[in-house]
Each structure stands twice: as C-alpha cells, then as structure tokens.
Amino acid sequence: MSDIRTDAGTRMEALEERLGDPWDPANSAGFAAIVAADEHEETPEGGRAALDGFGILAEFVPSSLGGRLERVDHLVELMRSVYRRDPSLGLGHCSSSLLGAVNVWTAGSPEQRRYAADLLLGGNKISCAFHELAHGNDIGSVEFAATPADGRLLLNGRKESITNLDRADAVVFLARTDPAGGPRSNSQLFVPVSSLDPERTRFLPRFRSVGMRGVRLGGITVDDCPVDAAALLGARGTGMETIARAFQLTRIALPAMSTAMLDTALRVTLHHVLRRRLYGRGVADIPMVRTTLANAFADLLLCEAFAAAAARSLHVLPELGSVYAPAVKYLLAGVLLDAVEQLSLVMGAEFYRRDGEHAVFQKMTRDIKPVAFGHIARAACLSAMLPQLPVLARRAWRDAAPAPAALFATDSELPPLDLAGLRIAVGRQDGLAGTLGAALDDDLPAPLRPVVDAHARRLEMLAEACAGLRPRDLSIAASVEVRDLAAGYASVLAAAASVGTWQHATPGGFLARPEWLVAALTRLTGRAVGQPEDVPAEVEGALLEELLDRHDRTASFGVSARRYR
Template identity: 80%
Template sequence: MSDVHTRMEALEERLGDPFDPDNPAGFAAVVAADEREEVPAGGARALDEFGILSEFVPETLGGRFERVDHLVELMRSVYRRDPSLGLGHCSSSLLGAVNVWTSGSPDQRRDAAELLLAGRKISCAFHELAHGNDIGSVEFAATPAHGRLSLSGRKESITNLDRAHGVVFLVRSDPAGGPRSCSQLFVPVADLDPDRFRFLPRFRSVGMRGVRLGGIEMRDCPVDEEALLGAPGTGLETVARAFQLTRVAMPGMSTALLDTSLRVTLHHVRRRRLYGRDVAAIPMVRTTLANAFADQLLCEAFATVAARSLHVLPESGSVYAPAVKYLLAGVLLDAMEQLSLVMGAEFYRRDGEHAVFQKMARDIKPVGFGHIARAACLSAMLPQLPTLARRAWSGAAPAPAALFAPDAALPPLDLAGLRVVAGGRDGLAQSLNAALDDDVPERLRPLIETHVRRLASLAEACAGLGPRDLSIAASVEVRELAARYTTVLAAAACVGVWRHAPAGDFLARPEWLVAALTRLTGIDAGRPEDVPSEVEGALVEELLDRDDRTVGFGLSARRYR
C-alpha cells in the first residue's frame, strides 16, 4: 500500500465514525459547532495532530504534497464530515500557498513551508467586494516609499485573515493600469505595523458558517520590497498558473458533500416505510438515488482526470480548470436539490440524526460562486475556443493512458511551468474520437457518438467566432458554447476512466458509463435526463452494497469509518 493510501486510512481513523454521536469530529459535533458559527474543536484538534497542512507542502520542501489527485482524495475525508472544517481550517491555506510555490523565491518558499509544517495558516487576500471576480481591477495599492513598499486599501471577504501567520496579497503596483499592473506579495503578519492596519468585522454567512470571513484595511503600511512574489507586474500571471490547481482541487474536494448527503438520504429511506412498502423501493426514490450516484461518479471522474492533467498535460490546465469548476458546481447543486426532495420534511431539521443534511445543503452553495463564479469560468474559456476548434478538436493526438489509469505514475507537478493559455492543445476532448476505435459495447457506442458529434458541432461553431464574440459581453448563445464544451470534456473523462478501469471493478462495467453519459447529454438540453431504466437497477444495487460496506460512493470506493 502506498504512503498516501496509508495516510488516508490514518486520517479516517483519527477523525472517527461521523455517525457516532459521541465523536468530537462527528456529525453531531459538526452540527452543534455550526449553530455556534464555529468549526468543531475536536475535528480541528484531530487534523492538527495529523499535520493536515503538511499535505499542502511539496515534498521537496519537507511536506507530503506530491500529486494533485491524491491530495483531493485525501481531503475528501475532511470535507465529507464538515466543509467548513475543510475550507476554514485546511484548504484556505492552499489558496495562498500555491502562489508561493509558483512564483516565490527559495527563501519565500522555505518560509511558507515552515509556517504550514508548524500548523500555521496562510491567507489569500485577493478579492475586493467592489470588484468581485474581476481581481485584475483591484484597488489595494503597493506604492514605493523610502526603499520599501507602502500598502493602502481594503481587502474583504477573506478566509482566516485575522488568524493567519502569513498573507499573500494581490496588489495594484502600477497606477497606470494595464495587464502588468498587478503584483503579489507574501507578507508575514508579524512584520505588519499594528498602527497601520486594522481587521474588519467578520462577515456572517448562510452556509459555511464556521469559516471565518473577514477583511483588512491598511493605511500606508510599510513592507519590505523582498515581499514581492516574482517580478513586479506578474501577479495575474501567477494567479493564472496557481489557480489552475485550486480550481480543480476545491470542486473535487466538494464532491464529498454529495457523498455524505447521499449516504444520509440512504439511511433515511432505508429505515422508513410509506404506502405499505420501503421508501427506498419507491420508483421515484430509486431513480433519484441512481441519478445522484451517477452524478457522484461523473463529477469525480472529471475532477480526477483534470487533476492528473496538471501533471500529464500541463499546457491545457487553463481550460480544464474552469471547465471543472463550472460543470461540477452545476451538477452538485442540482443533485443536492433532488436529494432534498427525497428527504422531504427531514431536510429542514437542524437536530436529530439527519441534521447534517441541511448543513451540507447550505454549505454546498458556495461551490457555485466561491473562489471564482461559474459565469467567470465561461468567460475564462471563451477566448480559447476558436484556437481549440481549429487546432485540437479534429486532429490532435489523444491523451496518454496515465491521464485515466488510477495507478499510473505521473510526472512531477511544475506549477511555474503551467501554461497561461492552452494554445490549441486538448488531448482530453480528442480522446473521445479514439474511444470509438475500440471494441465498444453496443449500448455505449450511440452515447459516445453523440458526444463526438457534439464536439464536431462545437468545432464548427467556435471556429468562426470573432473577437467581439469572446469578450465579457458575449451573447448567451456564445457562452452556451463554452458550457457545452465542459460536458464534452466530462464525457471524455468518464470514457477514459471506464476504458482504463481494472478488470472486475465496478468502473469497468458499462452500466455506470451509460448513466453518466446520459446525464451529461441532458445537461446540454437544460436538465439532466434520468439514468436509463435498463441500468438503474445495477447502480442502485452497487450503491446499496457500498452503503452496507461503508465505502465511498466515488471512484475510489475506499473504506470509510
């Protein structure tokens, strides 16, 4: 067993059975802490004892971070118990640290690693409420003064700002504006003059109540010029590289919320009778369960393949990352809404054994707008579609097997080497065409062909787009092309996972792929279709079996506590 899988088991063991009412990291403690707008102290303590922040530090700097897909899978153990704990106590530090790993000097990388290895947090202060996702319009300024930099302005809705030991700031370093007007700084909080800044009151939220969202206001606060991350004016380039990792990883971790919600729903319907029979046997309920299971698998397939692509296809992350964020957010939000209908009145309860469901239903909402909004994801992909249509979607080489095979070795991750634009390279989408060359089961071929035709249709529509079509003011019809592209990529990921699944594994069977491709076909039409009746039984049977064995509902089906 590899070291990372040993750590996954150790983390599950340390966090304990989430359904145990006496577990300080269990659902009862999580819900109670959420009512207080906190994270559970027992869960935070268990993660600190495990050394969770070491998982974000590259191995070359003394940490445990080696592969993005492994990091995502490990963090699902945290997110499935409490998303506030996952974001607020853990992965918010990843948002800041990846910028240091990408552009920091050796000394800055070492300093950031030492903070995280000691269990201290790093905050990422990029957003300003006046500009939302348009981080290139920040007003927070860094001005040269007396051989140092003087910081002035406000940052708002920032996670862990008031308890971080280091902060990565995105600042306006050139008042003239332009594409190279922003820089990044990595600043130890202890170096800030306490008379030159103040923390703003905490923002309260409907979901993720335990996450500390705050802000900072600075007035002529001096910092050393050595705080610059990379060269002056390269702040947005660093963002474009570093956030390819987080825009894949964070939604990938969030699939654990659906896993927990599906498990709680199963516990509810398997113990209840209605109309003279078990609720779990009611056709509408079975279909909803099968749909959610298919959604779980397709989301994890796309996120996992995209995570591996950062190692294997580093030139394509600029389109795969926003595609993952856009598609997963939509699918997860819809799946949660459908499960809430099955839960009925139990969905609203803030006490009792199913109370964690309403927390998950609230906590999953930020997946649609946190870090980057879904609309901004489409805007990030749009300018690249014409080049992809002309260069990649008809004749490019398909992706290598390492992108899909679960045990394949991957090249080391080089964040600084990630491309800001894909340059017309997209091996994942092209792998759909290659799939038809294999001996595909008869019931799968029409579904794969449907997505192949959609890729061809996209190529034709996107090749003719002009500059006016690709701006932030693009029409709804043009933006829908980018949305359709995400479903093609997800379909390609699912097909690849199926083709390279180990013999005898559930993922090697065609039933789940039929369900996933059917669901993705419906997304383009405005609403996912139900899984076909001929495969519904196989999915429900597998789902119930996994519930009985207490294993995950995602790709790995690993043992849970």
C-alpha cells in the same frame, strides 16, 4: 505535528482513523459535534485537534520542501475525508491555506518558499487576500495598492471576505503596483502578519454567511502601512500571470474536494429512506426515490471522473490546465448543486431538521452553495474559457491524439508537479477531446455507442461554431449563445474523462462495467440542453445494487470506492 511520511493510501486510512466514525454521537469530530458547532458558527474543536495532530497542512507543501504534496489527485482524495464530514472544517481549517500557498510555490523565491513551507509544516496558516467586494470575481480591477517609498512598499486599501485573515500568520496580497493600469499593473506580495504596523492596520469584523458558517471570513484596511520591498512575490507586474498558473490547481482541487458533500448527502438520504416506510412500503422501493438515488450516484461518478482526469492533467498535460480548470469548476458546481437539491426532495421534511441523526443534511445543502461562486464564479469560468475556444477549434480538436493512460489509470506514475511550468494558454493538442473521438474506433458495447457518439458529434459541432468566433464575441459581454459553447465544451470534457475512466478501470470492478457510463453520459447529454435525463431504466438496477453494496461496506460512493470509517 505528526510525521506521517507514508504513501498516500496509508495516510488516507490514518486520517479516517483520527477523524473517527462520523455517525458516532460521542465522536468529537462526528456529525453531531459538527452540527452543534455549526449552530455557533464554528468548526468542532475535536475535528480541528484531529487534523492538527495529523499535520494536515503538510499535505499542501511540496515534498521537495519537506511536505507531502506530490500528486494533486491524491491530495483531493485525502481531503475528501475532511469535506465529507464538515466542509467548513475542510475549507476554513485547511484548504484556505492552499489558496495562498500555491502562489508562493509558483512564483516565490527560495527564501519565500522555505518560509511558507515552515509555516505550514508548523501548523500555521497562510491567507489569500485577493478579493474586494466592490469588484467581485474581477480581481484584476483591485484598488488595494502597493506604492514604492524610500526603498519599501506602502500598502493602502481594503480587502474583504477573506478566509482566516484573523488567524493567519502570513498573507498573500494582490495589489496594484502601477496606477496607470494595464495587464501588468498588479503584483502579489507575501507578507508576515507580524510585520504589519498595528497603528496602520485595522482588521474588520467577521463577515457572517448562510453556508460554510464555520469559516471565518474577515477583512482588513491598511493606511500607508510599510512592508519590505522583498515581499514582492515574483517580478513586479506579474501578479495576474501567477494567478493564471497557480489557480489552475485550486480551481480543480477545491471543486473536486467538494464532491464529498454529495457523497454525504447521498449517504444520509440512503440512511433515511432505508429506515422509513410510507404508504405501506419501504421508501427505498418507491420508483421516484430509486431513480433519484441512481441519478445522484451517476452524477457523483461523473464529477469525480472528470476531476481526477483534470487533476492528473496538471502533471501529464500542463499545457491544458488553463481551460480544464475553469471547465471543472463550472461543470462540477452545477451538477453537485442540482444533485443535492434533488436529494432534498427525497428527504422531505427531514431535510429541514437542525437536530437528530440526519441534521447534517441541511448543513450540506447550505455548505455546497458556495461551490458555485466561491474562489471563482461559474459565469467567470465561462469567460475564462471563451478566448481559448477558437484556438482549440483550429488547432487542438481536429485529429487530436487521445490522452495517455496516466490521465485515467489510478495506479499510473505521474511526472512531478511543476506549477511554474503550467501554461497560461492552451497548446496544440487536447488529449481529452482526442480520447472521446478515439473511443468510437473501439468495439464499444452496444448500449454505449450511441451515448458516446452523441458527445463526439457535439464536439464536432463545437469545432465548427468556435472556429468562426471573432474577438468581439469573446468578451465578458459575450452573448448567451456564445457562452453556451463554453458550457458545451465543459460537458464534452466530462464525457471524455468518464469514457477514459471506464476504459482504464480495473478489470472486474464496477467502473469497468458499462452501466455507470451509460447512466453518466445519458445524464450529461440532457444536461447539455438544460434538462438532465434520468438514468435509463435498463441500468438503474445495476447502479442501485452497487450503491447499496457500498453503503453496507461503508465505502465511498465516488470513483475510488475506498473504505470509510
């Protein structure tokens, strides 16, 4: 493994260098190799080798344990270099180990944390075996059991659709340890695969998928398989509490990494339309095409602004991750899927091609679909947010102080990440909500005031509606109208994050200009009522000018605008 212990920016440049130019047909980690591997339901060998040489799994290990993980926003930005090339490589070869490891960092003993760190630093994988197909996202209803017997635990049951299970060196299981049920009936176990009795363990055939075809999804059945009682991760019965803390990171980070898929889809679309003529004119000059490109650019900036603020909130506002994390997953998944679908209309017949220089587009349209349901479904995100809304409305939204600058400024120092210290219920202040309200007290540019005011008024209406919600309104069977309140709150948070990003942008840079914010908030206003509006005509030109400039400079279309290969 490469020992790259330099600053995050240098590591991002080093990773880009290792992965090479994705458009180079001779690059073993480029788009051509990625599409060819995807046809065989694999990831490119050259990409895997480049990531292993970089020591990518060290990015998921806290620096206190010898790894490189210090800031969640830096981890996300670095991983976008992988996801923009091949999301299957990003999830299957990399991020799937994060899903298991965060539980160990959150609740593991010093010995378990050291063992997990050594595995990842050595390039070995950790799998996360929580889901059972019969229960979907209702992981609290697992039937997989761990029963005490003669000082050990006997595992019985079945886990399915688990990433990298056949390649993992250790597995984090979620198991029922109290057959009576209840909120403390489930526990987590951290088990070396080598300790599983092969006579009592059977690995299931690989599950095949439409998108993320290179990700190896497998399953396992165990029958009275003994494991050491010390495999318990945290105290018995605390499995769901650990998930509530640990997955705040992954429910922000994984959707945030996935914005790179929209970046690539937009880049490929630009590459196509800038070279094509139709009806005697350049396709890039057709009004509908220009508007679709501007819309996608505004959507991408919105998603990344929201994701960055939420990622930093795990350091700065740890009492709010329980609601910010599902809000990020819910909103980003919807926006990203819609944006890529609109770009496919511009691509036309080229969208369907599985060969040629634009073939990676059809792969991205398939690979982005699981963002809506993988790890946690969008509907489950709303269910996770609902019980917290009355508390927010009564205690955290009225006269809330704005979030500190560290939530938005990329060069701010952040407190250390403390996963075990994350709250599983919201606190008394909502910094993002406060940021939105405080912005109206500033001297906003004229085009901005009405769109910022629209979202601030939406928060006021949410506060009134949510304060009156009763416990029976907040269950999984909540009405569409009540669930819409949670969706509306996610929109308000995204608006506030975008406003804060604009306020704390580098002077003179594109993000310090109001045009992108007007575009993003206008799109978001329409999305909140089910019909995203096009970017206003008066700002469309500014967005397209910036988009084309970044295209020419091979720079990210997201918030960072960092140079790519």
